[in-house]
Amino acid sequence: xxxxxxxxxxxxxxxxxxxxxxxxxxxxxxxxxxxxxxxxxxxxxxxxxxxxxxxxxxxxxxxxxxxxxxxxxxxxxxxxxxxxxxxxxxxxxxxxxxxxxxxxxxxxxxxxxxxxxxxxxxxxxxxxxxxxxxxxxxxxxxxxxxxxxxxxxxxxxxxxxxxxxxxxxxxxxxxxxxxxxxxxxxxxxxxxxxxxxxxxxxxxxxxxxxxxxxxxxxxxxxxxxxxxxxxxxxxxxxxxxxxxxxxxxxxxxxxxxxxxxxxxxxxxxxxxxxxxxxxxxxxxxxxxxxxxxxxxxxxxxxxxxxxxxxxxxxxxxxxxxxxxxxxxxxxxxxxxxxxxxxxxxxxxxxxxxxxxxxxxxxxxxxxxxxx
Amino acid sequence: xxxxxxxxxxxxxxxxxxxxxxxxxxxxxxxxxxxxxxxxxxxxxxxxxxxxxxxxxxxxxxxxxxxxxxxxxxxxxxxxxxxxxxxxxxxxxxxxxxxxxxxxxxxxxxxxxxxxxxxxxxxxxxxxxxxxxxxxxxxxxxxxxxxxxxxxxxxxxxxxxxxxxxxxxxxxxxxxxxxxxxxxxxxxxxxxxxxxxxxxxxxxxxxxxxxxxxxxxxxxxxxxxxxxxxxxxxxxxxxxxxxxxxxxxxxxxxxxxxxxxxxxxxxxxxxxxxxxxxxxxxxxxxxxxxxxxxxxxxxxxxxxxxxxxxxxxxxxxxxxxxxxxxxxxxxxxxxxxxxxxxxxxxxxxxxxxxxxxxxxxxxxxxxxxxxxxxxxxxxxxxxxxxxxxxxxxxxxxxxxxxxxxxxxxxxxxxxxxxxxxxxxxxxxxxxxxxxxxxxxxxxxxxxxxxxxxxxxxxxxxxxxxxxxxxxxxxxxxxxxxxxxxxxxxxxxxxxxxxxxxxxxxxxxxxxxxxxxxxxxxxxxxxxxxxxxxxxxxxxxxxxxxxxxxxxxxxxxxxxxxxxxxxxxxxxxxxxxxxxxxxxxxxxxxxxx
Numbered sequence: 001x002x003x004x005x006x007x008x009x010x011x012x013x014x015x016x017x018x019x020x021x022x023x024x025x026x027x028x029x030x031x032x033x034x035x036x037x038x039x040x041x042x043x044x045x046x047x048x049x050x051x052x053x054x055x056x057x058x059x060x061x062x063x064x065x066x067x068x069x070x071x072x073x074x075x076x077x078x079x080x081x082x083x084x085x086x087x088x089x090x091x092x093x094x095x096x097x098x099x100x101x102x103x104x105x106x107x108x109x110x111x112x113x114x115x116x117x118x119x120x121x122x123x124x125x126x127x128x129x130x131x132x133x134x135x136x137x138x139x140x141x142x143x144x145x146x147x148x149x150x151x152x153x154x155x156x157x158x159x160x161x162x163x164x165x166x167x168x169x170x171x172x173x174x175x176x177x178x179x180x181x182x183x184x185x186x187x188x189x190x191x192x193x194x195x196x197x198x199x200x201x202x203x204x205x206x207x208x209x210x211x212x213x214x215x216x217x218x219x220x221x222x223x224x225x226x227x228x229x230x231x232x233x234x235x236x237x238x239x240x241x242x243x244x245x246x247x248x249x250x251x252x253x254x255x256x257x258x259x260x261x262x263x264x265x266x267x268x269x270x271x272x273x274x275x276x277x278x279x280x281x282x283x284x285x286x287x288x289x290x291x292x293x294x295x296x297x298x299x300x301x302x303x304x305x306x307x308x309x310x311x312x313x314x315x316x317x318x319x320x321x322x323x324x325x326x327x328x329x330x331x332x333x334x335x336x337x338x339x340x341x342x343x344x345x346x347x348x349x350x351x352x353x354x355x356x357x358x359x360x361x362x363x364x365x366x367x368x369x370x371x
Numbered sequence: 372x373x374x375x376x377x378x379x380x381x382x383x384x385x386x387x388x389x390x391x392x393x394x395x396x397x398x399x400x401x402x403x404x405x406x407x408x409x410x411x412x413x414x415x416x417x418x419x420x421x422x423x424x425x426x427x428x429x430x431x432x433x434x435x436x437x438x439x440x441x442x443x444x445x446x447x448x449x450x451x452x453x454x455x456x457x458x459x460x461x462x463x464x465x466x467x468x469x470x471x472x473x474x475x476x477x478x479x480x481x482x483x484x485x486x487x488x489x490x491x492x493x494x495x496x497x498x499x500x501x502x503x504x505x506x507x508x509x510x511x512x513x514x515x516x517x518x519x520x521x522x523x524x525x526x527x528x529x530x531x532x533x534x535x536x537x538x539x540x541x542x543x544x545x546x547x548x549x550x551x552x553x554x555x556x557x558x559x560x561x562x563x564x565x566x567x568x569x570x571x572x573x574x575x576x577x578x579x580x581x582x583x584x585x586x587x588x589x590x591x592x593x594x595x596x597x598x599x600x601x602x603x604x605x606x607x608x609x610x611x612x613x614x615x616x617x618x619x620x621x622x623x624x625x626x627x628x629x630x631x632x633x634x635x636x637x638x639x640x641x642x643x644x645x646x647x648x649x650x651x652x653x654x655x656x657x658x659x660x661x662x663x664x665x666x667x668x669x670x671x672x673x674x675x676x677x678x679x680x681x682x683x684x685x686x687x688x689x690x691x692x693x694x695x696x697x698x699x700x701x702x703x704x705x706x707x708x709x710x711x712x713x714x715x716x717x718x719x720x721x722x723x724x725x726x727x728x729x730x731x732x733x734x735x736x737x738x739x740x741x742x743x744x745x746x747x748x749x750x751x752x753x754x755x756x757x758x759x760x761x762x763x764x765x766x767x768x769x770x771x772x773x774x775x776x777x778x779x780x781x782x783x784x785x786x787x788x789x790x791x792x793x794x795x796x797x798x799x800x801x802x803x804x805x806x807x808x809x810x811x812x813x814x815x816x817x818x819x820x821x822x823x824x825x826x827x828x829x830x831x832x833x834x835x836x837x838x839x840x841x842x843x844x845x846x847x848x849x850x851x852x853x854x855x856x857x858x859x860x861x862x863x864x865x866x867x868x869x870x871x872x873x874x875x876x877x878x879x880x881x882x883x884x885x886x887x888x889x890x891x892x893x894x895x896x897x898x899x900x901x902x903x904x905x906x907x908x909x910x911x912x913x914x915x916x917x918x919x920x921x922x923x924x925x926x927x928x929x930x931x932x933x934x935x936x937x938x939x940x941x942x943x944x945x946x947x948x949x950x951x952x953x954x955x956x957x958x959x960x961x962x963x
Contacts, residue, residue: 015923015926015927016930017927017930017931017934019930019931019934021938024931024934024935024938024939025846025935027931027934029843029924029927029928029931030927031919031924032840032843032924032927032928033710033712033844035843035844035845035846035931036707036710036844036845037845037846043702043703043706047706048702051705054859055457055858055859058858058859058861058862058863059453059454059457059862061862062453062861062862062863062865062866063450063453063454063862065866066446066450066453066865066866066869067450069866069869069873070443070446070447070450070517070518070869070873071513071516071517072516074516089877091516092516093512093515093516094512094515094516094521117879118877118878118879118886121876121879121881122441122881122882122883124586141879141889141892144879144883144886145881145882145883145885145886227889248889248890249888249889252885252888253885281890282888285888304805305743305888308743312653340805341805341806342743342805348650348651348746351647351650351746351747352746352747352748353745353746353748
């Protein structure tokens with residue numbers, strides 16, 4: 001027997017309404033409002049004014065509060081318990097390129113001692129920042145994403161920090177805090193380059209790399225701070241053997257970084273220093289120009305995604321960090337090294353990602369291998 | 372048992388065959404139209420979903436990786452545009468709810484206004500109005516201190532706003548008059564906008580404005596480019612049209628649950644393929660070729676298919692014929708919608724929902740920044756989560772019969788609150804265990820998606836029912852005049868929408884999304900807005916306690932509408948057949 005498909009959905013039989021023709025616009029259903037066809041009706045002036053007034057108040061209040069909310073004072077401070085101040089936020093009032101952080105409103109009695117994280121967040125105008133003698137605490141994220149920043153100068157009397165030619169260090173030089181993102185623009189001026197050469201173009205010479213894109217850390221350095229070299233246009237970095245810690249995102253998106261060299265006295269060798277213990281998360285992420293990596297036997301901890309996207313496939317060929325070399329045996333590595341998720345570089349493989357292999361018990365290779 | 376199932380399948384086939392071209396008694400949609408809906412809505416939906424990748428918002432990959440605009444700038448632009456928006460929307464409702472059929476004198480005045488706006492807008496954009504003002508002025512100094520904007524660019528942004536509204540307003544009158552009589556009130560826009568939209572989708576990837584070094588210039592130019600792009604719509608108009616496909620409410624739900632639901636499979640497949648293609652690009656989502664090739668090609672195919680099948684989907688609202696249509700003046704429309712209790716309920720819910728405005732897309736952050744997903748794996752997880760909604764959606768007719776809309780909406784808000792609480796707890800306490808934390812979040816998202824689809828289907832039908840009720844109350848659906856609620860809530864929403872961006876700014880989120888790679892910052896950036904959202908979800912249950920519009924009332928409303936239609940000699944909506952309405956005669960007959 002044929003069965004109507006509609007029968008599957010039982011519908012409660014609705015009450016059948018009987019609506020006279022002359023009531024079609026006014027018939028009221030029980031439980032609902034009476035129809036109220038407004039056409040041609042005169043609405044009272046008071047009613048109209050009421051609506052307009054409420055509306056104007058709503059708009060006015062909203063604009064007032066919104067404008068107040070988005071308005072930012074140039075400086076925002078927070079008073080600290082010890083009578084000093086923290087600079088929480090600096091909002092560039094327009095085209096300022098230089099900033100001096102010393103004390104509140106020029107009053108030496110109100111010294112600024114702390115720089116808050118992201119206090120210059122994404123400023124695109126500042127090229128020079130000068131830190132006064134009172135600054136004693138700087139968050140690693142303080143200078144995050146300041147694209148035009150070329151130099152950070154520190155008052156020589158500052159007890160906690162110093163700078164070496166515009167690069168920020170702790171006073172004892174044990175920690176490099178910030179290599180300004182646009183420091184290469186300053187170095188170009190110093191070395192007489194008119195403008196940035198085309199990437200991998202004819203002007204991009206070894207001399208240019210040596211002058212502008214090379215950085216040698218002082219022998220005292222033990223820690224490379226969080227975000228210290230992020231986005232830096234560096235090709236060659238040389239670090240001392242005393243470096244023990246490379247913090248989170250220290251070399252994040254250094255897309256030109258092609259080599260890391262370690263020195264000990266006069267001796268230089270390729271890749272990360274002996275004695276290195278900690279590599280933070282995303283420390284070398286997106287550093288695809290780097291093509292050799294050697295983990296010393298001293299490594300104890302590697303953060304998640306430490307070498308993320310430091311390898312890629314180009315015309316079927318694997319480029320970048322195609323393998324990880326380590327002095328440790330597989331057993332030693334597994335027992336000694338604490339690793340975060342996806343710490344190895346991964347490249348596209350059969351629509352998925354594949355991690356690069358680890359060469360255990362490897363020896364350093366390359367022209368600069370340790371003597 | 373097997374025999375019984377076989378008989379059922381056989382009966383279904385017979386039913387489809389019998390009513391392939393002619394609908395069964397009590398129904399309005401023949402099965403042939405189900406097939407057309409499947410293809411037409413599928414293509415339209417796919418095209419509109421693809422366009423979600425191109426928006427003037429921080430969450431757009433084009434903005435994220437190429438334009439790199441400060442996050443707060445989007446809110447500031449909204450504030451600049453907000454006051455004047457009231458005037459344009461007011462005029463817009465008048466035009467839209469009268470379906471473009473205006474009194475001649477009014478029409479001429481509006482055209483005059485719109486063309487003047489275009490001229491002034493162009494002058495402000497391409498002239499240098501800022502030279503007229505004193506740079507030392509406090510207001511100028513204030514504007515110069517805003518994120519990504521200065522006084523000169525603010526004038527250009529305002530000029531863009533005027534240009535946009537002038538052009539959109541003039542087009543609105545012109546195309547409504549020309550196309551609504553032929554294509555109906557819901558899908559006419561596809562016919563006027565499809566080609567220019569295609570052109571803009573192609574251009575937006577190729578115009579190299581993201582290379583402009585100065586952020587302030589980049590902001591106003593991007594705003595102008597997106598204004599032109601947004602002039603032309605490709606919303607899922609055909610699906611909206613199908614919400615009014617039948618006066619039979621059960622049939623609407625059947626259409627919604629089967630051909631419409633199945634039609635989304637086009638996009639579901641694409642949602643798997645697209646990330647795989649994009650994952651194969653050199654810089655994946657950050658690759659400009661996503662916007663030069665992948666998205667334009669996909670969109671062009673979807674747009675082409677949509678236009679081929681759009682004409683076969685019809686709307687069938689019981690209403691008097693156009694020539695007997697009630698003319699709505701502004702105050703009638705305004706007070707008309709304000710009498711609708713159910714619109715107030717929905718408005719309060721939307722207002723509470725605005726607490727989450729300005730929040731970053733949590734799932735995207737989870738996939739890209741926590742899991743670092745790309746390629747096929749990304750596709751599979753996204754597809755898995757979005758598939759979660761399919762089984763309940765197929766069962767929607769059962770759930771909608773078994774539970775009241777009130778129950779479903781309250782359940783929906785509470786499930787969102789619970790799910791998001793689980794996510795927050797896992798981020799706070801398991802945030803350092805990426806795989807475990809991520810797995811919990813994905814499973815929660817899966818269940819949230821499952822819980823979402825039936826209430827959302829109910830929600831669509833609630834909107835249609837509210838409009839049916841409005842038609843019973845006022846003689847017109849007043850869908851656009853419903854925007855009056857937005858007038859009052861808009862300013863509040865606009866202010867509330869600043870809360871999260873300002874918070875995120877403190878946590879380091881601005882124009883550079885890489886901050887999300889910093890674990891401590893990412894957790895704050897995600898968790899705090901979700902907590903605000905949870906509060907909103909809980910509060911959103913309260914207005915629904917006052918919802919009492921049930922099936923019985925809806926059925927009676929439809930009887931009243933049908934009776935009005937019988938008496939006035941109307942048709943079921945605007946027929947697709949062009950000859951059914953003589954548009955010239957109809958234009959002449961518009962009540963003055």
